[in-house]
Amino acid sequence: MNILLLGKGGQVGWELQRSLAVLGNVTALDFDSQEHCGDFSNPAGVTDTVRDLRPDIIVNAAAHTAVDKAESEPDFARLLNATTPGVLAEEAARLGALLVHYSTDYVFDGSGTRPWVETDTPAPLSCYGRTKLEGEQLIQQSGARHLILRTSWVYAARGGNFAKTMLRLAQERDRLTVIDDQWGAPTGADLLADVTAHAIRHLAQHPQDGGLYHCVAAGETNWNLYAKEVLTLAAQAQPAIKLKVTEVAPVPTSAFPTPAARPHNSRLDTARLQATFGLRLPHWRDGVARMLTEIL
Numbered sequence: 001m002n003i004l005l006l007g008k009g010g011q012v013g014w015e016l017q018r019s020l021a022v023l024g025n026v027t028a029l030d031f032d033s034q035e036h037c038g039d040f041s042n043p044a045g046v047t048d049t050v051r052d053l054r055p056d057i058i059v060n061a062a063a064h065t066a067v068d069k070a071e072s073e074p075d076f077a078r079l080l081n082a083t084t085p086g087v088l089a090e091e092a093a094r095l096g097a098l099l100v101h102y103s104t105d106y107v108f109d110g111s112g113t114r115p116w117v118e119t120d121t122p123a124p125l126s127c128y129g130r131t132k133l134e135g136e137q138l139i140q141q142s143g144a145r146h147l148i149l150r151t152s153w154v155y156a157a158r159g160g161n162f163a164k165t166m167l168r169l170a171q172e173r174d175r176l177t178v179i180d181d182q183w184g185a186p187t188g189a190d191l192l193a194d195v196t197a198h199a200i201r202h203l204a205q206h207p208q209d210g211g212l213y214h215c216v217a218a219g220e221t222n223w224n225l226y227a228k229e230v231l232t233l234a235a236q237a238q239p240a241i242k243l244k245v246t247e248v249a250p251v252p253t254s255a256f257p258t259p260a261a262r263p264h265n266s267r268l269d270t271a272r273l274q275a276t277f278g279l280r281l282p283h284w285r286d287g288v289a290r291m292l293t294e295i296l
Contacts, residue, residue, distance in 0.1 A: 003058075004029070014156065014189070016061055036053065041079055060101045070126065077131045103151075106266075118211075149215040178250065184267060191217060191282070191287055202276075216281070220284075
Protein backbone atom coordinates (compact mmCIF):
# COMPACT_ATOMS: atom_id res chain seq x y z
CA MET A 1 0.00 0.00 0.00
CA ASN A 2 1.08 3.59 -0.61
CA ILE A 3 1.12 5.83 2.46
CA LEU A 4 1.41 9.61 2.55
CA LEU A 5 2.74 10.92 5.88
CA LEU A 6 2.43 14.65 6.55
CA GLY A 7 4.26 16.40 9.38
CA LYS A 8 7.23 14.03 9.38
CA GLY A 9 9.44 16.44 11.36
CA GLY A 10 7.28 16.56 14.50
CA GLN A 11 7.56 14.23 17.47
CA VAL A 12 4.76 11.93 16.31
CA GLY A 13 5.70 12.25 12.64
CA TRP A 14 9.26 11.20 13.36
CA GLU A 15 8.11 8.01 15.11
CA LEU A 16 5.53 7.33 12.38
CA GLN A 17 8.31 7.11 9.79
CA ARG A 18 9.52 4.06 11.72
CA SER A 19 6.18 2.42 12.50
CA LEU A 20 4.61 2.88 9.06
CA ALA A 21 7.64 1.60 7.13
CA VAL A 22 6.59 -2.03 7.60
CA LEU A 23 3.16 -1.41 6.06
CA GLY A 24 4.17 -0.29 2.58
CA ASN A 25 5.74 2.51 0.60
CA VAL A 26 5.85 5.70 2.70
CA THR A 27 6.20 9.19 1.23
CA ALA A 28 7.02 11.40 4.22
CA LEU A 29 6.67 15.17 3.86
CA ASP A 30 7.05 18.24 6.04
CA PHE A 31 6.24 21.93 5.59
CA ASP A 32 9.55 22.54 3.82
CA SER A 33 9.59 19.49 1.54
CA GLN A 34 10.61 20.36 -2.01
CA GLU A 35 9.41 17.64 -4.38
CA HIS A 36 5.82 17.68 -3.09
CA CYS A 37 4.00 20.27 -0.97
CA GLY A 38 3.50 19.33 2.67
CA ASP A 39 2.93 22.89 3.86
CA PHE A 40 -0.42 23.13 5.66
CA SER A 41 -0.49 26.89 5.16
CA ASN A 42 -0.96 26.06 1.46
CA PRO A 43 -4.06 23.85 1.23
CA ALA A 44 -4.09 24.03 -2.58
CA GLY A 45 -0.53 22.70 -2.65
CA VAL A 46 -1.44 19.88 -0.26
CA THR A 47 -4.40 19.05 -2.51
CA ASP A 48 -2.08 18.81 -5.51
CA THR A 49 0.21 16.49 -3.54
CA VAL A 50 -2.62 14.09 -2.75
CA ARG A 51 -3.82 14.13 -6.36
CA ASP A 52 -0.31 13.49 -7.66
CA LEU A 53 0.55 10.67 -5.26
CA ARG A 54 -2.91 9.04 -4.96
CA PRO A 55 -2.11 7.34 -1.63
CA ASP A 56 -4.13 4.50 -0.14
CA ILE A 57 -3.60 5.95 3.33
CA ILE A 58 -2.97 9.52 4.45
CA VAL A 59 -1.52 9.99 7.93
CA ASN A 60 -1.65 13.58 9.13
CA ALA A 61 0.77 14.41 11.94
CA ALA A 62 0.96 18.10 10.98
CA ALA A 63 -0.68 20.74 13.20
CA HIS A 64 -0.37 24.13 14.86
CA THR A 65 0.58 22.97 18.35
CA ALA A 66 1.85 26.23 19.89
CA VAL A 67 -1.10 26.51 22.27
CA ASP A 68 -0.41 30.00 23.59
CA LYS A 69 0.70 31.43 20.25
CA ALA A 70 -2.56 30.27 18.69
CA GLU A 71 -4.41 32.84 20.81
CA SER A 72 -2.65 35.66 18.93
CA GLU A 73 -2.85 34.06 15.47
CA PRO A 74 -6.25 32.32 15.37
CA ASP A 75 -6.61 32.45 11.58
CA PHE A 76 -3.28 30.72 11.07
CA ALA A 77 -4.11 28.10 13.72
CA ARG A 78 -7.46 27.47 12.03
CA LEU A 79 -5.78 27.08 8.63
CA LEU A 80 -3.37 24.43 9.93
CA ASN A 81 -5.69 22.63 12.34
CA ALA A 82 -9.03 22.76 10.55
CA THR A 83 -9.08 24.10 6.99
CA THR A 84 -6.27 22.00 5.52
CA PRO A 85 -7.25 18.79 7.36
CA GLY A 86 -10.75 19.36 5.98
CA VAL A 87 -9.33 19.66 2.46
CA LEU A 88 -7.28 16.49 3.06
CA ALA A 89 -10.45 14.68 4.11
CA GLU A 90 -12.27 15.76 0.94
CA GLU A 91 -9.41 14.45 -1.18
CA ALA A 92 -9.31 11.21 0.82
CA ALA A 93 -13.04 10.77 0.21
CA ARG A 94 -12.57 11.25 -3.55
CA LEU A 95 -9.75 8.69 -3.60
CA GLY A 96 -11.36 6.22 -1.23
CA ALA A 97 -8.26 6.56 0.95
CA LEU A 98 -8.12 6.18 4.74
CA LEU A 99 -7.25 9.39 6.60
CA VAL A 100 -5.55 9.10 10.01
CA HIS A 101 -5.57 12.30 12.07
CA TYR A 102 -4.54 13.28 15.61
CA SER A 103 -6.54 15.46 17.97
CA THR A 104 -6.35 16.50 21.59
CA ASP A 105 -7.80 16.54 25.09
CA TYR A 106 -8.07 20.32 24.64
CA VAL A 107 -11.40 19.81 22.87
CA PHE A 108 -12.87 19.41 26.38
CA ASP A 109 -13.26 22.06 29.09
CA GLY A 110 -11.41 20.05 31.72
CA SER A 111 -14.24 19.98 34.24
CA GLY A 112 -14.82 17.18 36.73
CA THR A 113 -12.52 14.23 37.44
CA ARG A 114 -14.04 11.45 35.33
CA PRO A 115 -12.03 10.42 32.25
CA TRP A 116 -13.61 11.79 29.08
CA VAL A 117 -15.22 9.33 26.67
CA GLU A 118 -15.60 9.82 22.93
CA THR A 119 -19.30 10.66 23.20
CA ASP A 120 -18.86 13.48 25.74
CA THR A 121 -19.74 16.93 24.46
CA PRO A 122 -16.66 19.01 23.59
CA ALA A 123 -16.32 22.53 24.99
CA PRO A 124 -12.81 23.82 24.22
CA LEU A 125 -11.35 26.63 26.32
CA SER A 126 -8.72 27.85 23.84
CA CYS A 127 -8.20 28.73 20.20
CA TYR A 128 -6.05 25.63 19.86
CA GLY A 129 -8.83 23.43 21.23
CA ARG A 130 -11.49 25.08 19.06
CA THR A 131 -9.48 24.69 15.86
CA LYS A 132 -8.61 21.07 16.60
CA LEU A 133 -12.30 20.35 17.26
CA GLU A 134 -13.23 22.00 13.97
CA GLY A 135 -10.68 19.82 12.22
CA GLU A 136 -12.30 16.71 13.70
CA GLN A 137 -15.73 17.86 12.58
CA LEU A 138 -14.66 18.64 9.01
CA ILE A 139 -13.10 15.19 8.70
CA GLN A 140 -16.21 13.50 10.09
CA GLN A 141 -18.47 15.47 7.74
CA SER A 142 -16.37 14.77 4.64
CA GLY A 143 -17.51 11.20 4.15
CA ALA A 144 -13.90 10.01 4.12
CA ARG A 145 -12.90 6.79 5.81
CA HIS A 146 -11.06 8.06 8.86
CA LEU A 147 -9.37 7.30 12.15
CA ILE A 148 -9.10 10.20 14.61
CA LEU A 149 -7.00 9.62 17.72
CA ARG A 150 -7.37 12.12 20.57
CA THR A 151 -4.33 12.14 22.82
CA SER A 152 -2.69 14.21 25.57
CA TRP A 153 0.64 15.33 27.04
CA VAL A 154 2.70 13.98 24.13
CA TYR A 155 6.45 13.66 24.54
CA ALA A 156 9.36 12.02 22.71
CA ALA A 157 13.06 11.45 23.23
CA ARG A 158 13.67 13.61 20.16
CA GLY A 159 13.21 17.35 20.65
CA GLY A 160 12.23 19.24 23.78
CA ASN A 161 9.82 17.93 26.38
CA PHE A 162 8.69 18.45 29.98
CA ALA A 163 10.97 15.75 31.39
CA LYS A 164 14.08 17.27 29.79
CA THR A 165 13.13 20.69 31.13
CA MET A 166 12.67 19.33 34.65
CA LEU A 167 16.02 17.54 34.52
CA ARG A 168 17.80 20.69 33.38
CA LEU A 169 16.18 22.86 36.04
CA ALA A 170 16.79 20.24 38.75
CA GLN A 171 20.51 20.47 38.04
CA GLU A 172 20.42 24.28 38.30
CA ARG A 173 18.04 25.02 41.18
CA ASP A 174 17.40 23.93 44.77
CA ARG A 175 13.64 24.37 44.49
CA LEU A 176 11.14 23.89 41.66
CA THR A 177 7.48 24.90 41.56
CA VAL A 178 5.27 22.71 39.37
CA ILE A 179 1.50 22.76 38.80
CA ASP A 180 -0.47 20.10 40.66
CA ASP A 181 -4.08 20.73 39.56
CA GLN A 182 -3.92 19.56 35.93
CA TRP A 183 -4.39 15.81 35.52
CA GLY A 184 -3.68 13.59 32.54
CA ALA A 185 -1.44 10.86 31.15
CA PRO A 186 1.96 11.54 29.56
CA THR A 187 1.85 9.71 26.24
CA GLY A 188 4.89 8.79 24.17
CA ALA A 189 5.00 9.63 20.48
CA ASP A 190 6.35 6.11 19.95
CA LEU A 191 3.23 4.63 21.54
CA LEU A 192 0.98 6.74 19.32
CA ALA A 193 2.94 5.66 16.24
CA ASP A 194 2.77 1.98 17.15
CA VAL A 195 -0.97 2.14 17.87
CA THR A 196 -1.46 3.90 14.53
CA ALA A 197 0.31 1.17 12.58
CA HIS A 198 -1.61 -1.54 14.43
CA ALA A 199 -4.92 0.24 13.80
CA ILE A 200 -4.20 0.67 10.08
CA ARG A 201 -3.58 -3.07 9.76
CA HIS A 202 -6.80 -3.77 11.66
CA LEU A 203 -8.86 -1.36 9.55
CA ALA A 204 -7.65 -3.01 6.35
CA GLN A 205 -9.61 -6.09 7.48
CA HIS A 206 -12.33 -4.34 9.47
CA PRO A 207 -13.04 -0.97 7.80
CA GLN A 208 -16.23 -0.56 9.81
CA ASP A 209 -14.12 0.06 12.93
CA GLY A 210 -12.93 3.49 11.82
CA GLY A 211 -13.97 6.65 13.65
CA LEU A 212 -12.96 8.61 16.74
CA TYR A 213 -10.96 7.10 19.60
CA HIS A 214 -9.07 8.24 22.69
CA CYS A 215 -5.45 7.10 22.81
CA VAL A 216 -3.27 7.82 25.85
CA ALA A 217 -1.00 5.79 28.08
CA ALA A 218 -2.59 4.07 31.08
CA GLY A 219 -2.72 5.65 34.52
CA GLU A 220 -2.93 9.30 35.48
CA THR A 221 -0.81 11.96 37.15
CA ASN A 222 -0.43 15.70 37.51
CA TRP A 223 2.51 17.79 36.38
CA ASN A 224 3.99 17.99 39.89
CA LEU A 225 3.89 14.24 40.45
CA TYR A 226 5.15 13.75 36.90
CA ALA A 227 8.17 15.96 37.64
CA LYS A 228 8.95 14.05 40.83
CA GLU A 229 8.69 10.73 39.00
CA VAL A 230 11.02 11.97 36.27
CA LEU A 231 13.67 12.92 38.84
CA THR A 232 13.32 9.57 40.63
CA LEU A 233 13.53 7.57 37.40
CA ALA A 234 16.46 9.65 36.16
CA ALA A 235 18.42 8.98 39.33
CA GLN A 236 17.78 5.25 38.93
CA ALA A 237 18.70 5.22 35.23
CA GLN A 238 21.82 7.37 35.68
CA PRO A 239 23.13 7.24 39.27
CA ALA A 240 25.93 9.67 38.37
CA ILE A 241 23.51 12.46 37.51
CA LYS A 242 23.98 15.51 39.74
CA LEU A 243 20.60 16.86 40.86
CA LYS A 244 20.71 20.03 42.92
CA VAL A 245 16.98 20.22 43.64
CA THR A 246 15.70 19.32 47.11
CA GLU A 247 12.05 20.36 46.75
CA VAL A 248 9.43 20.18 43.99
CA ALA A 249 6.69 22.37 45.41
CA PRO A 250 3.06 22.04 44.24
CA VAL A 251 1.37 25.20 42.96
CA PRO A 252 -2.00 25.88 41.25
CA THR A 253 -2.38 26.68 37.56
CA SER A 254 -3.03 30.30 38.53
CA ALA A 255 0.63 30.59 39.60
CA PHE A 256 1.65 30.44 35.92
CA PRO A 257 -0.76 32.62 33.90
CA THR A 258 -0.77 31.82 30.17
CA PRO A 259 -2.61 33.32 27.17
CA ALA A 260 -4.45 30.02 26.58
CA ALA A 261 -6.51 28.34 29.30
CA ARG A 262 -5.50 24.77 30.10
CA PRO A 263 -8.00 22.03 31.02
CA HIS A 264 -7.65 20.78 34.58
CA ASN A 265 -8.98 17.33 33.71
CA SER A 266 -7.25 15.85 30.66
CA ARG A 267 -8.02 12.24 31.57
CA LEU A 268 -9.16 10.28 28.50
CA ASP A 269 -10.96 6.93 28.67
CA THR A 270 -9.35 4.46 26.24
CA ALA A 271 -11.69 1.48 26.78
CA ARG A 272 -13.20 1.79 23.30
CA LEU A 273 -9.81 1.83 21.58
CA GLN A 274 -8.48 -1.13 23.55
CA ALA A 275 -11.61 -3.23 23.00
CA THR A 276 -11.94 -2.48 19.29
CA PHE A 277 -8.30 -2.99 18.35
CA GLY A 278 -7.39 -5.69 20.88
CA LEU A 279 -4.82 -3.57 22.69
CA ARG A 280 -3.49 -3.19 26.21
CA LEU A 281 -1.99 0.26 26.63
CA PRO A 282 1.11 0.44 28.87
CA HIS A 283 1.33 2.63 31.97
CA TRP A 284 2.69 6.12 31.39
CA ARG A 285 5.62 5.45 33.75
CA ASP A 286 6.88 2.67 31.46
CA GLY A 287 7.17 5.00 28.50
CA VAL A 288 8.76 7.81 30.48
CA ALA A 289 11.31 5.42 31.99
CA ARG A 290 12.23 4.13 28.53
CA MET A 291 12.57 7.66 27.19
CA LEU A 292 14.81 8.71 30.08
CA THR A 293 17.03 5.66 29.58
CA GLU A 294 17.43 6.73 25.95
CA ILE A 295 18.32 10.36 26.61
CA LEU A 296 20.52 10.01 29.70
